[in-house]
Amino acid sequence: MLLGILVVLCFIPTADVTENKILVAQRPLLTVANKSATLVCNYTYNGTGKEFRASLHKGTDSAVEVCFISWNTTKISSNSNKEFNCQGIHDKDKVIFNLWNMSASQTDIYFCKIEAMYPPPYVYNEKSNGTVIHVKETPIQTQEPQSAIPLWTMVAVTGVLAFYSMLITAVFINYWQKSKKNIYHQSDYMNMTPRHPPHQKNKGYPSYAPTRDYTAYRSWQP
Numbered sequence: 001m002l003l004g005i006l007v008v009l010c011f012i013p014t015a016d017v018t019e020n021k022i023l024v025a026q027r028p029l030l031t032v033a034n035k036s037a038t039l040v041c042n043y044t045y046n047g048t049g050k051e052f053r054a055s056l057h058k059g060t061d062s063a064v065e066v067c068f069i070s071w072n073t074t075k076i077s078s079n080s081n082k083e084f085n086c087q088g089i090h091d092k093d094k095v096i097f098n099l100w101n102m103s104a105s106q107t108d109i110y111f112c113k114i115e116a117m118y119p120p121p122y123v124y125n126e127k128s129n130g131t132v133i134h135v136k137e138t139p140i141q142t143q144e145p146q147s148a149i150p151l152w153t154m155v156a157v158t159g160v161l162a163f164y165s166m167l168i169t170a171v172f173i174n175y176w177q178k179s180k181k182n183i184y185h186q187s188d189y190m191n192m193t194p195r196h197p198p199h200q201k202n203k204g205y206p207s208y209a210p211t212r213d214y215t216a217y218r219s220w221q222p
Contacts (some may be wrong), residue, residue, distance in 0.1 A: 020047040022114050022125040032135045036100040039131055041112030043093060047123060049116030054095040057111045063125070065083060066110065069095065070117070104137040 003136040025042045041054065055068035067080035069088030080086040084106070089096045095112065109132050 018121045020116070020121060020125055022116065024112050024114055024128045026112055026126040026128050026131045028129060028131060030131050030133045031104055032133060035102045035138065036098075037102060037133055037134070039099070039110060039112070041095045041097070041099045041114070041135070043095070043114045043125065045114070045116065047116055049118065049123065050204065052117040053115040054090065054116050055113045056086065056088070056097045057113060058108050060109060062111050062113070065209070102135045104135050107133060107135045
Protein backbone atom coordinates (compact mmCIF):
# COMPACT_ATOMS: atom_id res chain seq x y z
CA MET A 1 0.00 0.00 0.00
CA LEU A 2 2.74 2.41 0.98
CA LEU A 3 4.66 1.49 -2.10
CA GLY A 4 1.68 2.33 -4.30
CA ILE A 5 1.28 5.79 -2.72
CA LEU A 6 4.96 6.58 -3.25
CA VAL A 7 4.66 5.59 -6.89
CA VAL A 8 1.66 7.91 -7.36
CA LEU A 9 3.42 10.80 -5.63
CA CYS A 10 6.44 10.37 -7.88
CA PHE A 11 4.32 10.57 -11.02
CA ILE A 12 2.19 13.55 -10.02
CA PRO A 13 4.94 16.25 -10.20
CA THR A 14 6.27 14.79 -13.42
CA ALA A 15 2.84 14.95 -15.02
CA ASP A 16 2.38 18.56 -13.95
CA VAL A 17 5.74 19.64 -15.30
CA THR A 18 5.19 17.86 -18.60
CA GLU A 19 1.71 19.30 -19.00
CA ASN A 20 2.72 22.94 -18.45
CA LYS A 21 5.94 22.97 -20.43
CA ILE A 22 6.23 25.18 -23.53
CA LEU A 23 8.67 24.21 -26.26
CA VAL A 24 9.73 26.65 -28.99
CA ALA A 25 11.45 25.88 -32.30
CA GLN A 26 13.09 28.47 -34.58
CA ARG A 27 15.09 28.27 -37.77
CA PRO A 28 18.79 29.01 -37.13
CA LEU A 29 19.44 31.57 -39.90
CA LEU A 30 17.38 34.09 -41.80
CA THR A 31 18.99 36.19 -44.54
CA VAL A 32 17.34 39.48 -45.42
CA ALA A 33 18.02 41.05 -48.82
CA ASN A 34 15.01 43.32 -49.23
CA LYS A 35 14.89 44.82 -45.70
CA SER A 36 11.93 42.57 -44.76
CA ALA A 37 11.98 39.41 -42.67
CA THR A 38 9.41 36.89 -41.46
CA LEU A 39 10.38 34.92 -38.38
CA VAL A 40 8.16 31.96 -37.44
CA CYS A 41 8.13 30.69 -33.86
CA ASN A 42 6.61 27.22 -33.64
CA TYR A 43 5.59 26.12 -30.15
CA THR A 44 3.90 23.26 -28.32
CA TYR A 45 1.87 23.62 -25.15
CA ASN A 46 -0.28 21.01 -23.42
CA GLY A 47 -1.45 23.07 -20.46
CA THR A 48 -4.74 24.70 -19.61
CA GLY A 49 -3.71 28.31 -20.15
CA LYS A 50 -6.17 30.65 -21.83
CA GLU A 51 -4.23 33.90 -22.01
CA PHE A 52 -0.82 34.05 -23.68
CA ARG A 53 1.91 36.49 -24.56
CA ALA A 54 4.55 36.03 -27.28
CA SER A 55 7.49 38.37 -27.70
CA LEU A 56 10.57 38.71 -29.90
CA HIS A 57 13.86 39.64 -28.26
CA LYS A 58 17.11 40.87 -29.80
CA GLY A 59 20.65 40.09 -28.63
CA THR A 60 22.38 37.20 -26.91
CA ASP A 61 21.05 38.40 -23.55
CA SER A 62 17.57 39.16 -24.99
CA ALA A 63 17.90 42.66 -23.59
CA VAL A 64 15.80 44.36 -26.30
CA GLU A 65 12.16 43.44 -26.75
CA VAL A 66 11.42 44.09 -30.42
CA CYS A 67 7.67 43.54 -30.31
CA PHE A 68 5.02 41.40 -28.66
CA ILE A 69 1.53 40.03 -29.14
CA SER A 70 -0.92 38.89 -26.47
CA TRP A 71 -4.14 37.00 -26.97
CA ASN A 72 -6.90 35.08 -25.28
CA THR A 73 -10.09 33.49 -26.47
CA THR A 74 -11.68 36.83 -27.36
CA LYS A 75 -8.99 39.51 -27.79
CA ILE A 76 -5.64 40.07 -29.53
CA SER A 77 -3.30 43.02 -28.95
CA SER A 78 0.22 43.81 -30.12
CA ASN A 79 2.87 46.48 -29.79
CA SER A 80 6.29 47.25 -31.27
CA ASN A 81 9.48 48.91 -30.14
CA LYS A 82 9.78 52.39 -31.67
CA GLU A 83 13.18 51.49 -33.12
CA PHE A 84 11.70 48.58 -35.09
CA ASN A 85 8.91 47.98 -37.54
CA CYS A 86 7.46 44.73 -36.24
CA GLN A 87 4.06 43.06 -36.03
CA GLY A 88 3.15 39.75 -34.43
CA ILE A 89 0.47 37.37 -35.67
CA HIS A 90 -0.84 34.30 -33.79
CA ASP A 91 -1.86 31.29 -35.84
CA LYS A 92 -2.78 28.10 -33.93
CA ASP A 93 0.51 26.61 -32.72
CA LYS A 94 2.84 29.27 -34.06
CA VAL A 95 3.56 33.00 -33.80
CA ILE A 96 4.73 34.93 -36.86
CA PHE A 97 6.77 38.10 -36.47
CA ASN A 98 6.95 40.32 -39.55
CA LEU A 99 9.73 42.91 -39.67
CA TRP A 100 10.27 45.52 -42.38
CA ASN A 101 12.53 48.49 -43.18
CA MET A 102 15.38 46.70 -41.45
CA SER A 103 18.93 48.03 -41.58
CA ALA A 104 22.29 46.27 -41.53
CA SER A 105 22.85 47.52 -37.97
CA GLN A 106 19.93 45.33 -36.83
CA THR A 107 21.75 42.14 -37.77
CA ASP A 108 21.73 40.02 -34.60
CA ILE A 109 20.32 36.91 -32.97
CA TYR A 110 16.61 36.97 -32.12
CA PHE A 111 14.72 34.80 -29.62
CA CYS A 112 11.04 33.96 -29.35
CA LYS A 113 9.47 33.88 -25.91
CA ILE A 114 6.05 32.31 -25.32
CA GLU A 115 4.31 32.82 -21.96
CA ALA A 116 1.15 31.28 -20.52
CA MET A 117 -0.17 34.19 -18.45
CA TYR A 118 -3.49 32.93 -17.07
CA PRO A 119 -4.74 30.92 -15.30
CA PRO A 120 -1.88 29.93 -13.00
CA PRO A 121 0.63 28.51 -12.98
CA TYR A 122 2.64 31.03 -15.04
CA VAL A 123 4.75 29.15 -17.57
CA TYR A 124 7.20 30.26 -20.25
CA ASN A 125 9.51 28.42 -22.61
CA GLU A 126 13.14 27.75 -22.00
CA LYS A 127 15.48 29.88 -24.09
CA SER A 128 15.78 28.41 -27.58
CA ASN A 129 18.80 28.47 -29.88
CA GLY A 130 17.42 31.61 -31.52
CA THR A 131 17.51 32.82 -35.12
CA VAL A 132 20.33 34.88 -36.58
CA ILE A 133 18.80 37.54 -38.83
CA HIS A 134 21.41 38.76 -41.29
CA VAL A 135 20.37 42.01 -42.94
CA LYS A 136 22.43 42.64 -46.06
CA GLU A 137 23.61 46.15 -46.80
CA THR A 138 21.67 47.62 -49.70
CA PRO A 139 24.12 49.04 -52.28
CA ILE A 140 23.51 52.61 -53.31
CA GLN A 141 22.71 52.67 -56.99
CA THR A 142 23.57 55.83 -58.88
CA GLN A 143 21.47 56.19 -61.96
CA GLU A 144 23.10 58.03 -64.83
CA PRO A 145 20.93 60.84 -66.12
CA GLN A 146 19.48 59.99 -69.48
CA SER A 147 19.95 62.57 -72.17
CA ALA A 148 16.74 64.02 -73.55
CA ILE A 149 18.34 64.29 -77.03
CA PRO A 150 18.84 60.99 -78.91
CA LEU A 151 22.38 60.02 -79.78
CA TRP A 152 21.84 60.07 -83.54
CA THR A 153 20.51 63.65 -83.31
CA MET A 154 23.61 64.78 -81.46
CA VAL A 155 25.84 63.10 -84.06
CA ALA A 156 23.95 64.78 -86.93
CA VAL A 157 24.14 68.22 -85.31
CA THR A 158 27.84 67.75 -84.63
CA GLY A 159 28.44 66.78 -88.28
CA VAL A 160 26.56 69.83 -89.59
CA LEU A 161 28.47 72.16 -87.28
CA ALA A 162 31.78 70.61 -88.35
CA PHE A 163 30.85 71.01 -92.06
CA TYR A 164 29.94 74.68 -91.65
CA SER A 165 33.06 75.28 -89.63
CA MET A 166 35.23 73.85 -92.44
CA LEU A 167 33.30 75.85 -95.04
CA ILE A 168 33.78 79.12 -93.17
CA THR A 169 37.47 78.35 -92.71
CA ALA A 170 37.90 77.70 -96.45
CA VAL A 171 36.13 80.96 -97.36
CA PHE A 172 38.29 82.90 -94.95
CA ILE A 173 41.51 81.36 -96.33
CA ASN A 174 40.42 82.15 -99.90
CA TYR A 175 39.62 85.73 -98.97
CA TRP A 176 42.92 86.10 -97.17
CA GLN A 177 44.89 84.84 -100.20
CA LYS A 178 43.10 87.24 -102.54
CA SER A 179 43.73 90.15 -100.21
CA LYS A 180 47.39 89.22 -100.08
CA LYS A 181 47.65 89.26 -103.91
CA ASN A 182 45.97 92.69 -104.11
CA ILE A 183 48.42 94.10 -101.60
CA TYR A 184 51.33 92.70 -103.66
CA HIS A 185 50.11 94.30 -106.95
CA GLN A 186 49.55 97.65 -105.30
CA SER A 187 53.13 97.72 -104.04
CA ASP A 188 54.42 97.46 -107.71
CA TYR A 189 52.38 100.47 -108.95
CA MET A 190 54.38 103.59 -109.94
CA ASN A 191 52.82 107.03 -110.17
CA MET A 192 53.46 108.21 -113.81
CA THR A 193 51.80 111.61 -113.50
CA PRO A 194 54.05 114.22 -115.33
CA ARG A 195 55.76 116.73 -113.06
CA HIS A 196 57.23 120.22 -113.64
CA PRO A 197 61.04 120.44 -113.90
CA PRO A 198 62.47 122.23 -110.94
CA HIS A 199 63.30 125.96 -111.28
CA GLN A 200 61.54 126.23 -114.65
CA LYS A 201 58.54 128.13 -115.69
CA ASN A 202 55.43 126.45 -116.70
CA LYS A 203 55.83 125.52 -120.36
CA GLY A 204 52.72 123.95 -121.60
CA TYR A 205 52.24 121.64 -118.61
CA PRO A 206 48.75 121.34 -117.40
CA SER A 207 48.00 123.39 -114.36
CA TYR A 208 47.13 120.30 -112.45
CA ALA A 209 50.47 118.57 -113.09
CA PRO A 210 52.96 118.96 -110.23
CA THR A 211 56.59 119.89 -110.84
CA ARG A 212 58.65 116.82 -111.67
CA ASP A 213 61.80 116.25 -109.69
CA TYR A 214 64.46 115.20 -112.23
CA THR A 215 67.02 114.47 -109.60
CA ALA A 216 65.25 111.18 -109.13
CA TYR A 217 66.13 110.21 -112.76
CA ARG A 218 69.77 111.33 -112.87
CA SER A 219 72.09 108.60 -113.91
CA TRP A 220 74.42 107.42 -111.29
CA GLN A 221 78.03 108.52 -111.72
CA PRO A 222 80.95 107.16 -109.78
